Amino acid sequence: MLIALDLDGTAWDHLDISSLYPPFRRVSPLKxxxxxxVEVALRPHLPDFLKWAVEDGHILTTLSWNDFDVAYQALRAFEIDKYFHYLAIEPHPRKDKMLYKLLRQIKAERGLDIDPRDVVYIDDRDIHIQEIWENIGPVRFIHFGRDVKCFLEIIQLLNPSPRS
Structure with missing residues (x-):
């Protein structure tokens, strides 16, 4: 499964990391x-979720409308860049185009043709999902803050316990 994670408002609490001024420095485990x-807080349990996803064999990517350099520096400062197999971070709102390009890159590099139903897209806003559904297909959308409040809940959604 490909897990595509938005950054602003989803991975961290700041709504426009591109408006900040690196270099960033770590002031606490989650800030x-x-x-x-200007302080930016990482969402609690995000590192646990990312570690779970990698250990469970998922491909992880960002899917972010940002300045690549600034967002990448924030990912590095939080020490979570190491979990991502791909970084789809571009300075425009067309996440469908970013995802399309990424799926082609994965096919070229890994020989994997990922079906849209095997893509999980996590974002705190639903403004991009219609274009993604229209141009990519029926990806699974998890609305962070509405469908789930915590990244641990996403693990439960994606890896439900077997019923006894």
Missing amino acids: IQDSRG
């Missing part, structure tokens, strides 16, 4: 600060 003192 970084830019050069002007």
Whole structure:
């Protein structure tokens, strides 16, 4: 399964990481600060979720409308960049185009033709999902903050316990 994760408002609490001024420095396990003192908090349990996803054999990617360099520096400062197999971070809102390009890249590099039903897209807003469904297909959308409040809930959704 391919898990595509939005960053702003989803992976962390800041809504526009591109507006900040690197370098970032870690001020606590779940917080970084830019050069002007603006703090950004990582969502609790996100590192646990990312570790689970990699260990469970999923392919992880970002899917983010941002300045690549700034977002990448934030991922590195939080020390979570190592979990992602791909970084789809581009300075435009067309996440369907980013995902299309990524699926072609995965097919070329790994020989995997990922069906849209095997893509899980996690975002705190649903403004991109219609274009994704129309241009990519029926990816599974998890609306962070509405469908789930915590990344541990996503593990339960994607890996439900067998019933006894």
